[in-house]
Amino acid sequence: MAGDIIVNSTLYFWRTDKFVLTNNIRGAGNVYIRTPGEGAMIMDGSAQMEIGQSLEVGRDIYGRLIIQNGARPVVGRINVGNISGTTGDVVQDGGDVFITLEMRVGHWPNNTSSYLLGGGTLNITNVPAGVVNQNAVAEQNGILYIGIDGTGIFTQTGGVAIAHGIVLDGRGETADTDTFNLEGGIFRLGPSGLKSGNLDNNTTYLINLGGGTLGAWQSWTSVLAMTLTGTNGDVTLDTDVHTIQLSGVLSGPGGLRKTGSGLLALRGNHTYAGRTVVSAGTLRVEGALAGPVAVEEGATLEPGTGLVTLTLAQDLALAGNLVMEINKAGLVLRSDRIVGVATQYCGGTLQVTATGDALAEGDAFDLFDAVAFAGSFASLELPLLPEGLRWDTSRLTVDGTIQVARALPPTPPVFAAPVREGNNLILSGTGGRPGDLYRVLAADNLALPLVEWEEVASGRFGLDGSFAQTLPILAEQRQRYFIIVSP
Structure with a gap:
């Protein structure tokens, strides 16, 4: 089949082999991927996809999608694992993925679906219109949902991802554990931050931070527990110029590095060992x-x-x-x-x-x-x-x-032993008040009243109270007396 494909309803791909998408697909509709057995759709830039609704990986039947360098799909949403009992898997090694609505991994019940981001970019670009983790409320734009009625696993080992927020265990407590694994790359979050379903009350989730960078493109908060695994080293929390506030317990053998000029606020008794x-x-x-x-x-x-x-x-x-x-x-x-x-x-x-x-x-x-x-x-x-x-x-x-x-x-400043260098006399000492002005006075007759002494140098005491001046030695002067006064 040659040429572009216009989709304003639903287009199914049902293949049992690995195949490269070679037709550009555009339109306002949906694309469903069914690849039972060893099958998989591969996007490598040979053709592009731009659709207004859902790209569903695993619709009724298992589906697998591989995204490589050169690919640039633009879709309304990505659903991985759709319809009860149906699993889907996505592997993104490269390319640039743009999602204009929201993304769901582990959408329907009785399935465990996954998304592996190893390279390229994943861009969830929209903004939610309401509360993103409330029960019985539709999923919101701009959010990566990991596990809604099913179980979702999102693992990042490289690349860059951006979203308004992440919600795990979206609609209710599920039998298995919804998991966000950060082991490399960069994931930047916005105001929705990291949440769980039922207004953060759902608990069948894991957040494993073992390398990579969890960042902020705007300030965000989270009350969820997180495990610093150390899998690929310590996690970096990059606030940029913003604020990240974490009040869930941070545990595990790993550690963390704070970067960015903003504020990282930790509240609670954290037990991570790194x-x-x-x-x-x-x-x-x-x-x-x-x-x-x-x-x-x-x-x-x-x-x-x-x-x-x-x-x-x-x-x-x-x-x-x-x-x-x-x-x-x-x-x-x-x-x-x-x-x-x-x-x-x-x-x-x-x-x-x-x-x-x-x-x-x-x-x-x-x-x-x-x-x-x-x-x-x-x-x-x-x-x-x-x-x-x-x-x-x-x-x-x-x-x-x-x-x-x-x-x-107050103690007066004190001269150190004078030092002669050629025809110059170096006077130095300590004990001044840091930053204050001082004057060096000189006279040939020690008995002269102070007001008749000649000012020969002036300056400010250093931060440690020290001072130093270099004065010429005149041949006609057989003896000379010096005193330092402040001010």
Whole structure:
């Protein structure tokens, strides 16, 4: 059969062999694939398909579809496993699939159907008009449904997928387990996020994250439990500039890496054993993490919203930013805390913000509880204190506390031993107030009043209070006295 095929009703393919689609198919209708035994339809770009309604793989009889590089089907929906007891399977090795309505894997009862995405792109492009996971309500546009009345398994090992959201176990508790396996590639979700049927109350599902990237093209949330399997390494959660909020328990032997400049918020006591690495953006945890945690340079860790205790069980390595909050209400002092740490490796920046009443001498806050501390913070950004008070951080890497203390009396800057280099004299020293102006004055007679001394140099103290100036040595000067004053 040669030439294009126009479908405005339903076109059936019923083959027992593997065959390549060689006819372009267009129209407003449906295409049903029946390939019992070893049969399969192969789309390799030899011809294209663009239909307004359903591409059904396994309609009444088993069906199999293989999508390869060059293929570019555009369909209203893909249904895999349609009519009770009928199974379907799709393998996408490449190509670009566009779905303008929704996608269903494991549609009808008494079947287990699958979709394997190993390469190419899968684009579910529409937007839902209502609640996407409500019982007795029609499936919504823009959603990948894994298991509706039947059982669905969606596995991704490569390629890129995008959808408004994913719903597992769509209409009711099924006999088998609907499964989303992410083992490679990238799956980006929108506002519908990851849900289960019956408004997230259905529980016969599995979400296995073992490699690949679960991302966001808009902010999304999920209350579902997920397993970090580590099958192909740790999963990456890429927020881009958005927010991903997860409150279901994360368990399993694997770990996760946070990327993207946005916020990943974890709530609950998570038991996954692998590392949590914050490479970019902010990780906010309200609850507990079982594995080691590392915050890389430029990234941020926050222990929840408000005054929260973050419980860890292993090491905490800080090279980025750690944001903590303290509060005073009358005589009651509270703070964010990080507890349960084995060894806390301090580095990066500790940023502490204060709310409530004004702080006073003696107010102390216990921020960290660790078996051991190593290193020191590169910088401290602590709340401003009233005149005459200072922060005592001497025990910060001993027992995790900071305390408000009386300000120390000012000490003058001190010269180090002068150094002669040729006809120049290098004067340097320490003890200045970082950033303040200073002047170097000179005189030949030590008995002269200070107002008669000559200003020979000026500058600002460094961040560590240091200073240095190079002055010429004049032949006619037999002796010279120097003093540093600020301001």
